[in-house]
Amino acid sequence: MDQQVYNKLISFIWGIANDCLVDIYPNSDYRKIILPMMVIRRFDAVLEPTKEAVRRMKADLDAAGIPEQDDALCTVAREAFCNYSDFTLRDLKSRTNQQQLKTDFIAYLDGFTKNVQDIITKFKFREQIDTLSSHDVLGLLISKFIDPQINLSSRPVMNPDGSERLPGLDNHSMGTAFEEIIRMFNEQTNITDAGRHFTPRDIVELMADLAFVPVADRIKSTTYRIYDGACGTGGMLTVAEERISEMSKKAGKTVSIYLYGQENADETYAIARADMLVKGEGKQADNIKFGSTISDDKFPRETFDFMISNPPFGTSWKSDLKAWGDIKKEEITDSRFVVSYGGNSDFSLLPDIGDPQMLFLANNVSKMKTNTTLGSRIVEVHNSSSLFTGKAGQGPSNLRRYIIDQDLLEAIVALPENMFYNTGIGTFLWIVANKKSKEREGKIQLIDATSMKSPLRKNLGEKKCEISRNIREEILRFYMQFENADEQYSMVFNNSEFGYWSIDIMRPLRLAVKFTEENLSALLAGESSDTALCNLMREVKQTITEEIVLDYNAFMERLLKVAETKGVKMTSKRIKAIRTYFTDVCEDAEKVILKQHSKENANPLYGIFPIEFEIDKALKDTELVPFTYDGGVEAFFRDEILPYTPDAWIDKDSITIGYELSFAKYFYKPVELRTVDEIIADIVAIEKDTDGILAGIISEVKP
Secondary structure (H helix, E strand, O other): OOOOHHHHHHHHOOOOOOOOOOOOOOOHHHHHHHHHHHHHHHHHHHHHHHHHHHHHHHHHHHHHOOOOOOHHHHHHHOOOOOOOOOOOOOHHHOHHHHHHHHHHHHHHHOOHHHHHHHHHHHHOOOOHHHHHHHHHHHHHHHHHHHHOOOOOOOOOEOOOOOOOOOOOOOHHHHHHHHHHHHHHHHHOOOOOOOOOOOOOHHHHHHHHHHHHHHHHOOOOEEEEEEEEEOOOOOOOHHHHHHHHHHHHHEEEOOEEEEHHHOOOOOHHHHHHHHHHHOOOHHHHOOHHHOOOOOOOOOOOOEEEEEEEEOOOOOOHHHHHHHOOOOHHHHHHHOOOOOOOOOOOOEEOOOOOOOOOHHHHHHHHOOOEOOOOOOOOOOEEEEEOOOHOOOOOOOOHHHHHHHHHHOOOOOEEEEEOOOOOOOOOOOOOEEEEOOOOOHHHEEEEEEEEEOOHHHEEEEOOOOEEEEEOHHHHHHHHHHHHHHHHHOOOOOOEEEEHHHEEOOOOEOOEOOOEEEEOOHHHHHHHHOOOOHHHHHHHHHHHHHHHOOOOOHHHHHHHHHHHHHHHHHHOOOOOHHHHHHHHHHHOOOOOOEEEEEEEOOOOOOOOHHHHHEEEEEOHHHHEEEEEEEEOOOHHHHHHHHHHHHHOOOOOOOEEEEEEEOOOHHHHHHOOOOOOOHHHHHHHHHHHHHHHHHHOOOHHHHHHHHO
């Protein structure tokens, strides 16, 4: 839609809200009226040309006593829906009696077919009719929405000479208008829809290109299923359908497209279904399901050819735990999120409870086709946290491992900041495919498009720039050139570049024993005052000449012998008291022996000694060893750890595989510092500009 026409539409809608709803609703509640009325008028405008024919058919069916009439009436309306009441919105405009208008308007709403009733219900619009009628604004509201200067229909309004007077409002333009109106209403009250980021058309078109263009030569004359598990108003599905249809037509192919989506917000779900109906896709509208994709998957065991989505991020998914039966995260058994992999039957892909975006990615991966030559392709929007959050062995890292180990990650594109309406953060497009081309097997492409943007003439909320068509084509060109693309913007790596082993480095505990009167007094004054132990320590002290004993093991051996002769039992409580009051960690002391036993296959690298030493937990360290390190974990330990800490060893049970990706590591460009000569030149210039000013100030303040 032309920007001028679009701006006029937004101003028109905002004007209706100000003219009709001020002093009746707070600004944040304007949406409760404006959004459903937009959809109802959209239906009404589409149905106007066939309204009389539907009325006649309705009369004939009633006379014939036929109860199920929806299909026949929709056929006459030439739409997937219809309204068989006696009214259009234009008919209701002339009502002057408010009570009659209210009655007729309710009858008008009741006249829509069943597939529209679900939409009206989700908007909860009927709950507002009494308020609108009692304030005498229902008629004014209807009059505003049928203004001939505005077209909410999907079809253009024509002039008598056949030229176009007003363009139609397509699905994505309707969704964009919807988002902008909500943003404007919320802006008045500082309300934000946290985590919900409507995707601008320029981003959707880029996503569609990345989904379809790379496999254009593999698309055949057949049926394809496109899915969006966070479909919002359905704009992504619509653009995806348009793009693949356009490509296949150009290639002389005939394809059938089926769209599937799920949405858990009432208003956006209602608009998505409404637009499917307006497009004439009645059965497709039934493929738009309501509910949470995370806890209430409406497409279990279904698979899809293409999946394109912008899931919410940075929001809690605690409500899904409640929907599962008020369980804990660790109790989730859904096979989309807890899989059998790498010898682990409970391999968790679950992210932190505060961010659901990777659950949507895991959901999409679970729905990939494996029995077709094309397989499945996923293009999904994420924020930066999906690249690196989670330690090795935790859900997010496990999901990255699950995807990369199976060679599913094709590329990630980093987008500029300020591309979305209600967030300025940088975002990333993940492209996941399970039937890569030969050249891409075992490789991942990173495309840095953060500098590739075109400024908007007027900001739209947080959106200050866009991906123009030329930029979109350039990003796609980098993608298609793969290893031959400009390395300033695109780099290709082996999958192993992003994997690592997380290992815990352990060191032995070294304790020195100190005998002082202060320590003995502290033992007696402590909560567990033990006179017998104190006397025992005094007696042992007499046999030791040094004030500080650097061999804790020898000291304990002597102590136990003396205790045995004195009949004092050395309980774990007493040993703990000795540790508390008489020992300090000392790097010059001997290692504390935990056990002495013979071990076969001794391996000091992993702490397998005939003598087992106690671990100093304070010295425990975790190292990340890249898969690309020559020689792996053992070589890393010998080269990077032992030369500096020769008493260290690796906790073999701690070795865990992790994956993370970093754009900054490869694309960071340090700011070039100015030379000394340039700085001196600036200082000299400033001195010249201010020459005489200081002298003037001083002369003015002299008495």
